[in-house]
Structure formats: structure tokens, C-alpha cells
Amino acid sequence: MLSFKLYISHLEVNEQLHPNQIVLPRKISSIWNIEHKMLGKIGYQFLTKDVEVFIDDTLPDTTIQLAPPIAEHLSLLSVKRLQCFYDYQEKMFHLGPSIGVVIGDIQQTDSLPQFGTITPYIEEMGKSATDLYCPFFVFSYKDVKGTFVEGYTFHDNTWKKGNFPLPHVVYNRIGRRDQERSPQGQDFFQRLKDMNIPYFNDRFLHKWDTHALFMKEPTIEPYLPETKHLQGKNDLYELLSRYSNIFIKPFWGKEGSGIIKVQQEKGVYKITYPTDQGWQTKKVKTDYQLFEILQDRVRKRRYIVQPQIDTLEYSNAPIDFRVLCVKNISGEWKACSTVSRVGDGGKIVSNLAQGGSQRKASTLLKEFMTEEKAKHTIRFMNELGIHGAQIIDRETDGLYGELGFDFMIDKTGHVWILEVNIKPSKGDSLQHSNNSFPSIRLLLDYAEYLTGFSHH
Structure with missing residues (x-):
């Protein structure tokens, strides 16, 4: 007992x-x-x-x-x-219970470790973990030696290096799929399994995976834009015969990277895509020329194709909404924050990493609808996010503790699920107000729940 x-x-x-x-x-x-x-x-x-x-x-x-x-x-x-x-x-x-955050790489600058764009988030997490009486450290999967790991703990507002036993629970924030799937990465996760150490944010799921899961659900399917796996020119032409503007998105893209837009105007195809020099646009007249240009770009990766949604716009820029769903101390999904992101006028995406800016969802929606309708729409997106998170839980192996759902609302007010982010970005100011991330407390509670300490 x-x-x-x-x-x-x-x-x-x-x-x-x-x-x-x-x-x-x-x-x-x-x-x-x-x-x-x-x-x-x-x-x-x-x-x-x-x-x-x-x-x-x-x-x-x-x-x-x-x-x-x-x-x-x-x-x-x-x-x-x-x-x-x-x-x-x-x-x-x-x-x-000790909580460890595993990441891909740790950079050393002026004796201080850097954890990439999630540094402020992890710092905040270190402070909150101390308040919750949970020993906390961050480490790279590359620094595990047997059952111990070299990592950093946050004390008196600074990071201190140390050697730690593998923690009671691991929060997976490895930001790159190739690292997660590398032999060293796989060995690390196998070691956790062998030692019965729970870890959450199991692995990356790509856009086609999650779309296929949701398509099987009658309650979610009406909110999914038509989506095809781009396997040949017919998939492309078939969609272009019915929609004048389409998006081609890589299975594994994040923060809007790699997205290509094709527009049809007066017998001309306009192709907009990212390059090292910024966004480029080319114009061609025939299906053959279009496919030739695209083939160069899509040969190396797998892509999906979707029609462009006639979305609400603010100052001629697209708007989307991010609902962050996080599990709580009982292991149940909760919608923790809803923000809107307004694209940079010159871009085809609204991601903050691509120059988009962030607004409070309720403030922005009131520009397009009544306050009551805005509240109802946010509530509906939150419920859809929680429902989607429950489906991912049910249909996939492994544990997930947080999921970011991206929505768009079209000009008729219909809500569309654009995609699910398995490891939602923390590097922007998303839900970062007055230096507090509301998701941190929930996530630490969930981590504690997985260790069994919260049950005593």
C-alpha cells in the first residue's frame, strides 16, 4: 500500500x-x-x-x-x-518525478547551452517544473550513455550541466524526423521502452497519414478540404479541372516550407514556390510545361494536393487559426489556446516563420462576424481539435501530449482543418504572453500523470 x-x-x-x-x-x-x-x-x-x-x-x-x-x-x-x-x-x-525533455542538438555558446527556437519555452518549463516539485532537465538523445545522460538543469535562472539518471518520463521535442528515425534515435526510444519509461509526442505523422485517419471519421470528414496524394500528373490535372487555384504541400513540410501554389488565370498557369532567394513566380501556358516545372520540384519528396480555400482575409493576406490541444493531469485532451495568424501580404502562407503575424482569435473574428458567432466559432474549432486529438490517440501507437490544429474559415463561415502539427512550434510568440505559456502547466501535469506520482 x-x-x-x-x-x-x-x-x-x-x-x-x-x-x-x-x-x-x-x-x-x-x-x-x-x-x-x-x-x-x-x-x-x-x-x-x-x-x-x-x-x-x-x-x-x-x-x-x-x-x-x-x-x-x-x-x-x-x-x-x-x-x-x-x-x-x-x-x-x-x-x-523527474521530467526530461529530449531534443536533437544542443549548441554551446559562451558557456550557455542553446536549444534552438524552443529555448525560451524550455526555460519557462524548467521554472514551472521547480514550482511543481519535479526535478527537470533537457538533453540530446546523442548524449545518453547506458542508463545515464548528460544534460542541463535550470537553477537560479541559469542552466547547469550535469549527469542524470534517465528520467521518470520523457517529453519528445526532437525537431527533425531524420534524427528521430536515425539508428541512434531508435536505440534511444528502444532503451526507454526496455526500462518502462513513458515518453510522449511519440513520433512525427505526415499530412497524408493524418488526413487518411480523419477521412474515416464521419464526424470530421465534412471539415477536410479535398486532398489527393500526388502520384502522377493525372492527380494534378484532375484537381485543376475543377479548381482554379491549388496548393501542393510536402508530406513532411513544417512552418509552411516547401509549399507550391498553382493559379489558373486566362489560360496561363502561375506557379509560386519558395527558393533560397525568397518566393518566386513563373508563368507557363501548357499542362506539359506546368508538369515539367513541378516535376523538378516534386521529384525528391512526396506531396499532397489541395484546392485553395476561399479564406477570410485581413488586408489581402490569408488568415488561419491555431488551436493547441494539450493533455491534463487526468490524461484528457483540453483546448489550451486559440490564436489567429495573419499572413504577410506577399506570401502564400500565414505561418509566423514566413513573416506572418499573430492576433487574438476573438478580436480578429469580430471583424467578420458578431461577438456571439465569433465565440461559437472558436468553441467549435476547440471541440474539433479535441475530437481530432482523440482520434489520433485511438488510431496510432504511442502517446501524444500536445497537438497543434491549423484551421481556416472560408467566406461562408465554414471551418476547415488544414493540418495537425505533431510537435507544435514554440519558437514564435504563439500563446507566449507576459512570459507565460499556458500549455506548460498542463503538459507538466500530464508528464507527472504518466509517472504515477499524481495518483498518490
């Missing part, structure tokens, strides 16, 4: 103790019915140590003291705050 948990605000290393001693305050010992000089065990993740428990009437209620060899063996020298529950049968103190 397990006790309820306690929050330990001071984990102290006491040099005066014998090598196997821990000291508990009187209050904890009486709540948990623990006797002076009792023999037991203490554990942190997969590390355990036999201990003798001493009780001290002068020790503050939320402090536990450890002998240096115990703190060293359990890799707890740098941990100050955590949670603890007691297993009466095993006579075992469980400490934790």
Missing part, C-alpha cells in the same frame, strides 16, 4: 550522517507511521539504496536529510525540491 505524497522543499545533504542514514522530520514520520532507526529503502527512478531512518524533532516539516553517499548514489546532489511517497509493504521511500 502506498501513502499519499508529500512535497519536499529541502532535500539536504548532511555530512554528519553515517553512510546509510536518512533523517525525517517528526511530522512526516508520524503521518507515515515510521519508527526511529527503522530499516528501509529509498529510490529515485531505477536507483535504490538501503537506509536506516532517523527521526529529528527539530527538522522543518518539509525537509529530508540524506547522507552524502546516498545522495551521490541516487544522483540527487543537485536536486533541492521533489515529491515523496512511501510504500508500506516494501518499506520504500519513492522520490521524484
Whole structure:
């Protein structure tokens, strides 16, 4: 039988103790019915140590003291705050839960680590994890050695390097599919499975995958734009015979990269696509010339084709909406934020990475509809996002803790699901107001839920 948990605000290393001693305050010992000089065990993740428990009437209620060899063996020298529950049968103190964020690469600049565009997000997460009594660190899958990993923990507003046991739970923020699928990446995830360490944001799913999943659902299908897997010129011409403007999108593109737009105007095809020098437009007259230009661009990757949605526009720029869905402490999906993104007038996409700007969804929608209708539309997008997230959960292996749903609203007010982002970007100011990301608290709660610590 397990006790309820306690929050330990001071984990102290006491040099005066014998090598196997821990000291508990009187209050904890009486709540948990623990006797002076009792023999037991203490554990942190997969590390355990036999201990003798001493009780001290002068020790503050939320402090536990450890002998240096115990703190060293359990890799707890740098941990100050955590949670603890007691297993009466095993006579075992469980400490934790540690949360690790795995990323692809860590850059070292002026002795400070850089985690790419998600650096501010991870910093905020480090602060919040401390507030929630969860030891927290970030590491690269490349730095795992056996059951330990070299990474960084956030203390006193700065990152400190350290060696950590693999955590109780891992949040997967590896930002590149080739890294996730590399032999080293696959070995890392296999190790987590072998050690029964849960991890979430299982893997990238591409646009065609998620579209195919949703097409099977009668409740979602009406909100999906017609979509084809581009396997040959007929897929392209068939769509162009019915729509004057189409988009060609890579299976694996992110932040609007690689998208090609084809417009038909007065017998001319206008092709707009990204290059290293910015967006380029070419004009051709025949189907053959069109396919020849596209073939060069689409040969190396797989693409889908979709008609352009006659979307709401603001100052002649397209608008889309991002609904972030995150799991909570009960493992249930919640819509956590809804923002609108207005494209840069010269671009064919509204992604912030491509120069788009962000507005509050309710403020922007009120330009096009009544306040009541705007509220209803946002509520509807949130519900569609949660429903879509539940479908992905049901139909795929692995765990997901957050999903970003991109929506467009056409001029008739109909809502369309554009795509699902398996690892929603954190590098822009999306839901980043007054330095707080509302999703962080939910996500940390979900991570704790996966460790079992939230159940005590």
C-alpha cells in the first residue's frame, strides 16, 4: 500500500550522517507511521539504496536529510525540491518525478547551452517544473550513455550541466524526423521502452497519414478540404479541372516550407514556390510545361494536393487559426489556446516563420462576424481539435501530449482543418504572453500523470 505524497522543499545533504542514514522530520514520520532507526529503502527512478531512518524533532516539516553517499548514489546532489511517497509493504521511500525533455542538438555558446527556437519555452518549463516539485532537465538523445545522460538543469535562472539518471518520463521535442528515425534515435526510444519509461509526442505523422485517419471519421470528414496524394500528373490535372487555384504541400513540410501554389488565370498557369532567394513566380501556358516545372520540384519528396480555400482575409493576406490541444493531469485532451495568424501580404502562407503575424482569435473574428458567432466559432474549432486529438490517440501507437490544429474559415463561415502539427512550434510568440505559456502547466501535469506520482 502506498501513502499519499508529500512535497519536499529541502532535500539536504548532511555530512554528519553515517553512510546509510536518512533523517525525517517528526511530522512526516508520524503521518507515515515510521519508527526511529527503522530499516528501509529509498529510490529515485531505477536507483535504490538501503537506509536506516532517523527521526529529528527539530527538522522543518518539509525537509529530508540524506547522507552524502546516498545522495551521490541516487544522483540527487543537485536536486533541492521533489515529491515523496512511501510504500508500506516494501518499506520504500519513492522520490521524484523527474521530467526530461529530449531534443536533437544542443549548441554551446559562451558557456550557455542553446536549444534552438524552443529555448525560451524550455526555460519557462524548467521554472514551472521547480514550482511543481519535479526535478527537470533537457538533453540530446546523442548524449545518453547506458542508463545515464548528460544534460542541463535550470537553477537560479541559469542552466547547469550535469549527469542524470534517465528520467521518470520523457517529453519528445526532437525537431527533425531524420534524427528521430536515425539508428541512434531508435536505440534511444528502444532503451526507454526496455526500462518502462513513458515518453510522449511519440513520433512525427505526415499530412497524408493524418488526413487518411480523419477521412474515416464521419464526424470530421465534412471539415477536410479535398486532398489527393500526388502520384502522377493525372492527380494534378484532375484537381485543376475543377479548381482554379491549388496548393501542393510536402508530406513532411513544417512552418509552411516547401509549399507550391498553382493559379489558373486566362489560360496561363502561375506557379509560386519558395527558393533560397525568397518566393518566386513563373508563368507557363501548357499542362506539359506546368508538369515539367513541378516535376523538378516534386521529384525528391512526396506531396499532397489541395484546392485553395476561399479564406477570410485581413488586408489581402490569408488568415488561419491555431488551436493547441494539450493533455491534463487526468490524461484528457483540453483546448489550451486559440490564436489567429495573419499572413504577410506577399506570401502564400500565414505561418509566423514566413513573416506572418499573430492576433487574438476573438478580436480578429469580430471583424467578420458578431461577438456571439465569433465565440461559437472558436468553441467549435476547440471541440474539433479535441475530437481530432482523440482520434489520433485511438488510431496510432504511442502517446501524444500536445497537438497543434491549423484551421481556416472560408467566406461562408465554414471551418476547415488544414493540418495537425505533431510537435507544435514554440519558437514564435504563439500563446507566449507576459512570459507565460499556458500549455506548460498542463503538459507538466500530464508528464507527472504518466509517472504515477499524481495518483498518490
